[in-house]
Amino acid sequence: MSRDEMQNLQSKRLIKMVDRVYHNVEFYRKKMQAMGLEPGDIGGIEDLNKLPFTTKTDLRDNYPFGLFAIPQSEIVRVHASSGTTGKATVVGYSRRDIENWQECVARVLAMVGLGKEDKIQVSYGYGLFTGGLGLHYGAENLGATVIPMSSGNTKKQVTMMEDFGCTAIACTPSYLLHIIEVLEEEGAIGRIKLKAAICGAEPWTENMRKEIETRLHINAHDIYGLSEVMGPGVAADCEYHAGLHVYEDHFVPEILNPDTLEPCEPGEIGELAFTTITKEALPLFRYRTKDLTSINYEKCECGRTLARISRFKGRTDDMLIIRGVNIFPSQVETALLELGETSPHYLMIVDRVNHQDTLEVWVEVEERFFSDEIKELEHLTLKIAYVLQQALGLSVKVKLVEPKTIERSEGKAKRVIDKRKLV
Incomplete structure (x- = not known):
C-alpha cells in the first residue's frame, strides 16, 4: 500500500474502533468525557493524538477484565503477562482477534522465507505467556509443520531438532545461544537442517x-510483540535487517518524547506507543510500551511500504541511572561482543556503597581465551574494564568467570541484579 492508502485504511478502522470502545468500555468513556472528547471528534488517523494514553498501570487497575470491550461469552482465550511486580496484565481475545494474530505471525514467517515444507520448532514457553501459542498458531496458519517443544530440556531440544529435521526455530535469543552451546558440545551443528531463527x-x-x-550458519530474525497489544507478530525484520516492519493495518505506531509525550520526528529516538485498530476483545488507545526506538516511513529495500521501527535501544523502565549516567544493558552486550574475547553471557550487579552507586559486570571468558596465567587474566580484566568505561561513560569493576558460570535462561535472560534500595 502507498502511505495514503494505509492512512485511509487506518482512519476507517480507527473511527469504528473509537465508537465501539466509547460505548463498551467504561474506563475509556470516562477518560474521554473528562477530556471533553466524543467519538465524533475523531475523524481519522490525523486525530489520533486527541485520544488518551493507556499504561500498564491502567490494565492492572482494571484487573482482570475491566477493559474488555466484548461480552465474556465472546472471549475465546485469555493470556496474561508474567510481570514480577503488582498484578498481571490480562489480555482477552475474540475469535477474530486470534485469526488476525495467526495471520500476523504467518506474515512474519513468510517474510523470513518459510513455508509449507518447513518444520518449525517452537521453543518459547507455552501457557499464559503469548510466545509459544502465538508462534504455534501462526506457523500452523502458514501450513508449516509445528514441533511444540516449549522451553527447557535443552538436550531433548537438540535431539528433536536433529531427528525431525527442523528447518526453523522460534525462541528467545539468549536461549538460542544456550542451545548452540549444547549443539557445539555434541558436535551436532553439521547434522541439523536449520536455516532460520x-x-x-x-x-x-x-x-x-x-x-x-555465524555459529549456526542460518538467518536470524527479530520478531516483536507484547501481550497487551497482541503477542509476537506486531513487527519483525526482513532479510535486510533495516528495521522491524510494523503491521500498521492492525497496530498504529507512534514515537513519543518520553518527557513531553509529544510526537518525535522520523529517525528520532522516543517511546513507542500503539493504538490497536482491529482488536475486538481488548482494544487499546495509545498504549505506552516503554520501548525506546525510532520510526522510518521510507520504502524498504525489500519492497515493503510498512513503517519500520529500529532495533530497540532499551526501555524507559530498564534504564539504570548509575552516578547520574543512563545505562542500558544492551550497551554492555554490544561492547563485550565487539571485543570478541568473551562469551555473550554477562551479569550486571548494581549496588550502593557509602552512598555511591557501583557497577560490577561479571563476564564469561570463552574457553579458548581462558588461562590459568594470572597476568593474562589481569590484562584481559583491565582491557574489558576500559572498553566498558568507554562505552558507558563511567568506571566499571569487572569480574571474569569461567565458561558456563552464569546461569542460563530458558526464557528472558536476567541481565541485571540491582541491590540498591531505590524508592
Whole structure:
C-alpha cells in the first residue's frame, strides 16, 4: 500500500474502533468525557493524538477484565503477562482477534522465507505467556509443520531438532545461544537442517544476531510483540535487517518524547506507543510500551511500504541511572561482543556503597581465551574494564568467570541484579 492508502485504511478502522470502545468500555468513556472528547471528534488517523494514553498501570487497575470491550461469552482465550511486580496484565481475545494474530505471525514467517515444507520448532514457553501459542498458531496458519517443544530440556531440544529435521526455530535469543552451546558440545551443528531463527521476547543486539548466524550458519530474525497489544507478530525484520516492519493495518505506531509525550520526528529516538485498530476483545488507545526506538516511513529495500521501527535501544523502565549516567544493558552486550574475547553471557550487579552507586559486570571468558596465567587474566580484566568505561561513560569493576558460570535462561535472560534500595 502507498502511505495514503494505509492512512485511509487506518482512519476507517480507527473511527469504528473509537465508537465501539466509547460505548463498551467504561474506563475509556470516562477518560474521554473528562477530556471533553466524543467519538465524533475523531475523524481519522490525523486525530489520533486527541485520544488518551493507556499504561500498564491502567490494565492492572482494571484487573482482570475491566477493559474488555466484548461480552465474556465472546472471549475465546485469555493470556496474561508474567510481570514480577503488582498484578498481571490480562489480555482477552475474540475469535477474530486470534485469526488476525495467526495471520500476523504467518506474515512474519513468510517474510523470513518459510513455508509449507518447513518444520518449525517452537521453543518459547507455552501457557499464559503469548510466545509459544502465538508462534504455534501462526506457523500452523502458514501450513508449516509445528514441533511444540516449549522451553527447557535443552538436550531433548537438540535431539528433536536433529531427528525431525527442523528447518526453523522460534525462541528467545539468549536461549538460542544456550542451545548452540549444547549443539557445539555434541558436535551436532553439521547434522541439523536449520536455516532460520525467529527470536524475540527480550532485547538483543545486532552483534548477537550476527554471532547466532555465524555459529549456526542460518538467518536470524527479530520478531516483536507484547501481550497487551497482541503477542509476537506486531513487527519483525526482513532479510535486510533495516528495521522491524510494523503491521500498521492492525497496530498504529507512534514515537513519543518520553518527557513531553509529544510526537518525535522520523529517525528520532522516543517511546513507542500503539493504538490497536482491529482488536475486538481488548482494544487499546495509545498504549505506552516503554520501548525506546525510532520510526522510518521510507520504502524498504525489500519492497515493503510498512513503517519500520529500529532495533530497540532499551526501555524507559530498564534504564539504570548509575552516578547520574543512563545505562542500558544492551550497551554492555554490544561492547563485550565487539571485543570478541568473551562469551555473550554477562551479569550486571548494581549496588550502593557509602552512598555511591557501583557497577560490577561479571563476564564469561570463552574457553579458548581462558588461562590459568594470572597476568593474562589481569590484562584481559583491565582491557574489558576500559572498553566498558568507554562505552558507558563511567568506571566499571569487572569480574571474569569461567565458561558456563552464569546461569542460563530458558526464557528472558536476567541481565541485571540491582541491590540498591531505590524508592
